[in-house]
Amino acid sequence: MKTFAYIDHFKGEVQPASWETLGVAKSFGSASAVILGSGLDALVKTAFEFGAEEVLVADDPALVDYRVEAFASTLSALASSRTPDLILFPTTARTRELAAMSAIDLNTGVLVDLTGLSLNGDKLVATRPIYEGKLNEKVICSGKPVIATLRARTFPRPAQDKSKSGAAIKIEAKIDSPATVEGYEVAEAAVSVADAGVIVSGGRGVSNNPSLTPPAGMDEKQAEVWRAQQGFKLVGELATVLGGAVGASRAAVDGGYIPYAHQVGQTGKVVAPDLYIACGISGAIQHIVGIRSAKLVIAINKDAEAPIFKVARYGVVGDLFQIVPALTAAFKKKLGKTMILTKSK
Amino acid sequence: MKIIACIKQVPDSEAKVKAEGGQISWGESPLVINPFDEYAVEGALQLKEANSGTVTALCIGSESAKEALKHALAVGADEAILISDAAFNALDTQGAARVLAAAINKIGGADIVTFGRQTLDDGSGLTAAQTARVLGWPMLGLVGHITVEGGSVKVARVIEEGRQIVNAKLPVVMSIVQSIGEPRYPSFMGIRKASKANIPVWSLSELGISAPTAFVTRTELITPPSREVVCEIIQGDGPEQIAETLADKILAEKVL
Numbered sequence: 001m002k003t004f005a006y007i008d009h010f011k012g013e014v015q016p017a018s019w020e021t022l023g024v025a026k027s028f029g030s031a032s033a034v035i036l037g038s039g040l041d042a043l044v045k046t047a048f049e050f051g052a053e054e055v056l057v058a059d060d061p062a063l064v065d066y067r068v069e070a071f072a073s074t075l076s077a078l079a080s081s082r083t084p085d086l087i088l089f090p091t092t093a094r095t096r097e098l099a100a101m102s103a104i105d106l107n108t109g110v111l112v113d114l115t116g117l118s119l120n121g122d123k124l125v126a127t128r129p130i131y132e133g134k135l136n137e138k139v140i141c142s143g144k145p146v147i148a149t150l151r152a153r154t155f156p157r158p159a160q161d162k163s164k165s166g167a168a169i170k171i172e173a174k175i176d177s178p179a180t181v182e183g184y185e186v187a188e189a190a191v192s193v194a195d196a197g198v199i200v201s202g203g204r205g206v207s208n209n210p211s212l213t214p215p216a217g218m219d220e221k222q223a224e225v226w227r228a229q230q231g232f233k234l235v236g237e238l239a240t241v242l243g244g245a246v247g248a249s250r251a252a253v254d255g256g257y258i259p260y261a262h263q264v265g266q267t268g269k270v271v272a273p274d275l276y277i278a279c280g281i282s283g284a285i286q287h288i289v290g291i292r293s294a295k296l297v298i299a300i301n302k303d304a305e306a307p308i309f310k311v312a313r314y315g316v317v318g319d320l321f322q323i324v325p326a327l328t329a330a331f332k333k334k335l336g337k338t339m340i341l342t343k344s345k
Numbered sequence: 346m347k348i349i350a351c352i353k354q355v356p357d358s359e360a361k362v363k364a365e366g367g368q369i370s371w372g373e374s375p376l377v378i379n380p381f382d383e384y385a386v387e388g389a390l391q392l393k394e395a396n397s398g399t400v401t402a403l404c405i406g407s408e409s410a411k412e413a414l415k416h417a418l419a420v421g422a423d424e425a426i427l428i429s430d431a432a433f434n435a436l437d438t439q440g441a442a443r444v445l446a447a448a449i450n451k452i453g454g455a456d457i458v459t460f461g462r463q464t465l466d467d468g469s470g471l472t473a474a475q476t477a478r479v480l481g482w483p484m485l486g487l488v489g490h491i492t493v494e495g496g497s498v499k500v501a502r503v504i505e506e507g508r509q510i511v512n513a514k515l516p517v518v519m520s521i522v523q524s525i526g527e528p529r530y531p532s533f534m535g536i537r538k539a540s541k542a543n544i545p546v547w548s549l550s551e552l553g554i555s556a557p558t559a560f561v562t563r564t565e566l567i568t569p570p571s572r573e574v575v576c577e578i579i580q581g582d583g584p585e586q587i588a589e590t591l592a593d594k595i596l597a598e599k600v601l
Contacts, residue, residue, distance in 0.1 A: 010506045066509075068474065094504075096469075096474070100472075103475065104479055109439060112468075112471060129569070130468060131356070131465065132358065134362040135363075135369065135567065136566075137565065139564065143560035183510050184510070285358065286358060311574055313577065314576065315579065
């Protein structure tokens with residue numbers, strides 16, 4: 001089977017789940033990595049290191065900003081001329097749009113956010129969660145090529161061999177974007193929750209530290225947000241020691257404690273970390289659905305009846321403002337040093 | 346300004362969804378407007394207020410989906426149209442996009458078509474971009490802020506890396522996310538107006554298209570194994586001792 005593995009990136013910064021996609025592509029036969037953007041030499045080298053047999057690249061200053069129309073047209077033209085059987089993407093906000101539009105261009109279907117993909121005879125059968133993970137469905141695509149996006153941190157990541165390299169095959173960019181990018185306001189998040197191996201999350205409870213006195217002149221709401229931000233500092237310190245990302249419940253985001261990019265759960269991001277520590281999160285159904293794929297869940301909450309304890313392996317019923325700093329100190333001692341950022345499995 | 350908000354009706358988020366005899370069942374739980382689509386309606390109403398114009402709510406579904414459209418009317422949409430046909434049972438997202446594009450053309454086009462980011466049921470998040478592609482209009486995904494000036498629109502897209510500011514000429518398709526603001530509640534007058542509204546139903550023949558081919562087909566439904574976790578509550582003499590024990594337990598699980 002001839003497969004394209006689309007390598008998703010933001011200005012050259014790769015979404016590591018792209019390598020998982022490349023690994024799955026290789027398991028089905030010949031795998032071509034496809035990279036669109038500008039200034040891509042380093043990324044091309046890495047694609048060879050992760051096992052791409054060939055790397056197809058549209059490296060054009062006009063593609064420096066992701067715009068779905070230009071990227072979709074470039075990809076669709078490439079697929080029309082090289083006729084792959086399968087185009088694989090890692091599931092990200094960008095690739096959902098890109099896969100969607102390319103499917104219209106190529107007159108085929110998209111299998112989205114898969115947790116399984118296997119060959120049954122010569123037919124690809126995919127598994128995907130639906131209804132917020134309450135059910136799984138098996139789906140097939142009768143169009144050609146089959147277009148599929150794979151959920152991050154679900155498929156094995158191939159080993160990287162730094163000795164490998166190769167020459168990219170240049171392809172033409174189709175620059176037909178009807179929209180212009182004016183600029184960016186970039187978020188401060190050090191590690192994205194979507195790809196983190198460890199996530200430490202805070203909920204409404206992080207704003208409830210009674211021992212803090214807010215600076216004078218704040219109204220009630222400002223004082224609440226200030227208190228919550230002090231609470232998130234403790235959450236952030238634990239995340240840093242563990243090399244993880246800071247997450248948040250919807251209640252914390254709606255309360256204005258922390259930006260939306262950190263939100264975990266059905267209305268935020270569905271995550272699949274190895275370790276998830278929920279601090280002051282009661283565990284609304286939408287949040288629990290979002291962390292279903294976490295390997296180990298820890299809950300710290302003062303309410304012993306909180307639903308979060310029903311999905312946690314270990315729990316502490318207590319004051320997070322005492323437990324979280326103590327846990328940070330304990331890990332500092334036991335790990336000897338702060339762990340490096342664990343972006344990959 | 347002409348605005349069309351595309352919505353879907355789905356089982357409520359609290360519903361216990363199960364596979365029963367190869368079919369999806371949600372018991373007695375109510376069907377509601379897809380919660381993500383409430384932002385599509387809210388964004389459309391904000392656009393109408395800022396620029397004057399009309400909001401049309403558009404929905405593919407069975408007769409029951411009129412209730413979702415009535416919600417849109419109750420919060421302030423001017424009119425609502427249901428697209429319904431027995432042939433829609435097997436519709437996949439690209440098929441839905443072709444039907445919606447045909448309906449948008451039959452309405453006479455629009456300046457802005459809004460969607461939610463995804464639905465709670467299928468959760469694909471593809472239909473907005475596919476509708477834009479069928480129409481040949483720009484797609485502005487995950488929009489959190491909108492300003493219209495002359496024949497152009499400027500939006501802030503909420504992306505993983507922050508916010509991307511994008512400019513495009515109208516008409517456009519956009520998906521709207523929660524940064525737009527909390528959806529408004531129906532007013533008493535709105536609910537009365539909606540309950541009396543006559544919602545036209547368009548079939549395939551009225552759209553002048555044949556049933557689109559479905560490329561994606563479900564072959565099996567599986568109930569995921571329930572996660573049987575027994576939570577071990579860590580106790581100890583003060584926070585330090587509890588933290589020590591918990592850290593040892595976590596390290597023993599070898600997840601770090």
